[in-house]
Amino acid sequence: MADSGRDGGLDVCGPWGKAGGGSVPHPLICHALDTAVVAETLLDVLLGPHCRQELVDAFGPLGDAASWVSVLAGLHDLGKFSPTFQGLREDIAAESMGPVAAVQIRRLVQWKRSGARTDCHHGVLTVVHWLRILRSWGAVPAAARSIAWALGGHHGVIPRAASVQQARQAVGDNGGPRWAAGCDHLVRRVVELWGLPEPEGLPWHEVRLSPEAVVGLAGLTSVSDWIASARAEEDYVGTDVDLASYLVQARQVEVKKVERLAWRPWRPAEDTRFRSLFAEERTPHPVQVAVEDVVSRMRGPGIVVVAAPTGEGKTKAALQAAATLVRRFGLRGFYVAMPSRVTSNQAFDVVDQLLHGQEAPPVRLLHSTAGEYLKARSAEADAAEAVRPVGVDVDGGRDGDGDAAEWFAHKRGLLAPLGVGTVDQALMAALRSSHVFVRLSGLSGKVVVFDEVHGYDVHMSTLMDRLLWWLGKMRVPVVLLSATLPARRQHTLVESWRAGASGEMPHEPSLSELHAGAYPRVTWADTETHAAETVDVEASSLNADxxxxxxxxxxxxxxxxxxxxxxxxxxxxxxxxxxxxxxxxxxxxxxxxxxxxxxxxxxxxxxxxxxxxxxxxxxxxxxxxxxxxxxxxxxxxxxxxxxxxxxxxxxxxxxxxxxxxxxxxxxxxxxxxxxxxxxxxxxxxxxxxxxxxxxxxxxxxxxxxxxxxxxxxxxxxxxxxxxxxxxxxxxxxxPHEVQQLVDLVYGPGEALECPQGWEDQWVKAAGQLGRSIARKEENAQAVRLPQPRDDVQLWELTAKATGAGRTRQESYRRDEGR
Incomplete structure (x- = not known):
């Protein structure tokens, strides 16, 4: 029997949410239930433990926090309950929503045809409705804005306040009080179906969302919408539907969609010591032993910087660290960010070695020519292997799961538990770009490994600093690898992560911190330490002397x-x-x-x-x-x-x-x-x-x-x-002279004496370098995310959104050893 609940003459099943080319729609409330089921399933899958806990704590005063998060995510399309959206399929809406609504829809459609009106995006209208509803429930303005923006920005760009105000005043588009009452009834019906108490009686005034919680809610909402939207048109149910029965069905169908994505967390072997993970290595190198010791001593998520010559096994050391940190802190997996496609391919093979014989989720290789490489090695990576290469470039190409919408396939590269690819894919999470909160959510449950960080140009380094700040805020463990890292640059990297974790500004380095002569070395800090610590390491016999x-x-x-x-x-x-x-x-x-x-x-x-x-x-x-x-x-x-x-x-x-x-x-x-x-x-x-x-x-x-x-x-x-x-x-x-030489070249200008006769060229070149660095830093600062401060507004993450490809300005230029 159809669910015929009405409010103000608008049937709760009347508004369509999905409508292909046919005459049978998928009701908006059904899409809300689909998405809520996906969100409920993904909450423990997509988000890292800190982001997830922040989100649960935010809604903890309401009782069943996870259910409220799921329902809110499900109701992300509330703005579709409006004449402007329903008019996109006037033929369906006029029939299903009754004669009064049909008149409003037809009148608006005629205005649009005359060119006197323009569409009001349903995401903006979602913000309008949720601001009104949440305030009526007692939420404080800051929490209402955070939730409404997170839900309304599910198409990637968070609406600005001016856009929301304009949409609120566009009564023809939003439908006015009558349509608002219909939205309220739809929300109440979903809450009722979910078995939650009436929201008006709950302490919404106690709900507070941290930046991590807001990013988590926004990312969870977008990804859940993508997955729930992967419904064939022949599976649209029409308006004659019993919602209670439909929810039972959705809990089966939508959960299977998530399962088919193979996003189950990676569970490393209980013994994550280096010798156990890489048994073929007869004797670990000293750097590998030092990294193993450091991560075993970490009491919380943190950052590890490994500075050592080539040939010391830094990549394998980082993977051993990742396995230990994943297991200790309940993370989902790792992403290994390499400087190029070639090094990404090589790291992919090392991951293959790590996971050989383990039951592990598929590993995604993320760069523009990954498909060609994977095809060439397919004989070695068939379905029987631990590494199953099902991923390609984040921003181009599908990768094999036909159940997800095509545009979802283009965006989901960092969402899988295990990934290897270029550093650009990670740096996109530092850009004010569409769906940046999805990228941050995808990284939130991983250990992120960055290799050859000394090779980043000024633009990349500026983005890197801000990304580390956000990763620290989200308690994402980071491992940085470098053969030749200036002491000043190492300090900046470590302090950027620590600033995010502590909520304080990075401290200025002392003279001793800028003359870190030890090389090789492992430097680390975690959420429980007051300052970074450095472990001096001997080079292996291959690199000694x-x-x-x-x-x-x-x-x-x-x-x-x-x-x-x-x-x-x-x-x-x-x-x-x-x-x-x-x-x-x-x-x-x-x-x-x-x-x-x-x-x-x-x-x-x-x-x-x-x-x-x-x-x-x-x-x-x-x-x-x-x-x-x-x-x-x-x-x-x-x-x-x-x-x-x-x-x-x-x-x-x-x-x-x-x-x-x-x-x-x-x-x-x-x-x-x-x-x-x-x-x-x-x-x-x-x-x-x-x-x-x-x-x-x-x-x-x-x-x-x-x-x-x-x-x-x-x-x-x-x-x-x-x-x-x-x-x-x-x-x-x-390696004895390496650190001294690098710090002399990239340290303060006066640290290295100008040879006699070079003065004019020396001074002129230094001035050009300074201006170049300032210009590139300014360009990067214009497109990077804001600091993850407690009062950051979600719309700031996508304000003046830039293209996600702007992670580099030059391929090789390294102006100051960054």
Missing amino acids: RVVELVRVDFEERAEWAVQQACLDRCVAVVHNVVQHAVDAYEQIVECVDQLPSEERPEVFLLHGQLLQAHRARVETQIRTKFGRPDDRGTAERPLRAIVVGTQLLEGGLDVDFDVMISALAPIDSLIQRMGRIQRHRRGDDRPGLLMALTGVEEKRKKIAFPPYTTHVYAESVLLRTWALLRNRTRLNC
Whole structure:
């Protein structure tokens, strides 16, 4: 029997909520019940423990907090109970809502056709109705606004106060008192069906929502709406429906939708020690042991910063930390944020190793070419494997679950428990952009790992600081990895997280904090510590006392030098800062190689970011196979002699090593990273001494010259400071000198003395750098989220919303070691 409840002549089942191309609608109240069921199911699935607890505490005075949250989320489309929305399908609404409503709808439709009126979005009208209803129930203005905005902004952008005021006055659109009474009746009917008491008798004046609770409610509402909206048109039930029976059915149908998403939390093995998770590693490196010890001592969620050379196993250390933190603090999983697609693919394979043999939810790989990579390795990642690659780029492409609406598939990348992808996908959660609260909600229940944080440009770093502030506010554990992190930058990162967790402004660093000479090191802080703590760590035998010999090679002679080295039965890397320089060197090398006897010719490879994607993937595979870890599956015999010419992709994108290297001058941190690719893996005792040749810098009488376009990639000031350190050196001792060198280049200007005769260029370049940093910080500040203060308004998160892709300004430029 149909539910025929009426108020003021408006049938509670009359307003349609979904209407495809046919004549049978899905009633608004049914969609509300669908969404409420999904929200009830997702509350313990989507949100992290802190956000969830904040939300439950906010509505705790009402009694059954979880039910009230679910019902409110379900009633997110209350603004559809209006002439302006119902008029979108006048034929359906006029028949189902009665003659009086039909007259209003038809009159409004005629106005719209004449061009005298414009649509009033139903999300804005949802805010209008909920502000009125919540205030009538006794909610204080701040709580009423927070709840109403969270519900009304479910399409991604939170309405501004001016828009709400305009919609309140647009009686033709909202329908006035008669339609408002119908909304009230629909709300009361849903509350009744849910078995909740009459809201007027509850202490709504005690409801208070923290920023975490507001973000949680907004994110939960949007995601629940997406899932509930995934209903085929043939399943629309029409207006002749018994609501009590329908709710019973919805509890079965909607729960299955959530189950099919495979969003069940990851439950790591009880023993999360490094040796248990990575049994194939015979002896953990000291850094891995230190990280394991640090996370075992953390009494609450916190931040861990690992600064160590390449080859120390930082990625596996971070995954061990993630497993421990997930288990200890009841989290859902992790997201590993890598600097590039190549490193994302490599991290995805390490996650495969971690989860092998475990019962785990599917892992999503999040970047624009993930589908191609997953297709190539599908034979290794079929349904029997722990890692099931069902995800692609967050903002493009579907990934296999046909039950979700297509536009939901484009947005849900960070919502799955386990994910690996580019850092951009995480940094989107720091932008004032559509559905940013969904991204924050998706991260709220995870450990977030950021790799190579030293490589972020100023724009990315500014966003990163604000994201860490929000992650600290939401008590999201964070692990940061870096090979070359300036002490000042480390302090800023740690303090940003701690500021969010403590609700206080970051404290200014002391002199000792800006001279953190220990390297390698693990720095950490949690919600229970008063200050960050640092653990000094020894380097592994692979990286201990690596003395790298430095030689100089003229830029025009670099190709000849590389061929000479290869002819000594060596594998040589040639690393350039500019693509065209790499291409030129490659062509010169090929020309030289062609003149050699065939049996003496080295293999020659070219890799840079402007290659066609398919060709680049093939080259990357060849390089990994020939120069990767000796014990990797499928690793072919290393060539006797070879030359690999490339750009910064060889600096940190591939886990490969070479016998010797020639590199164009780059910032000191980049050069140290590149040195880490010299004899990175053990291959016996017959390899030559560690050798790096520097090229691409020329000292003229009063001018330090670099090859064309070099200063378009790296700031001239940083290059000058790096060369001032290295010009008279014949060797570097890694890791002992790493921190000192990095801090000298990126520390206060007076920390490094200007060589005599460079003064004019030195001062001019420093001024340009300062202005560039200020401009980029200003640009990033204009699009980033506000601070997560207690009085932050939800609309501030999407005010002047920007495109979610604005996470970077430049691909490689690192102006100040950020």
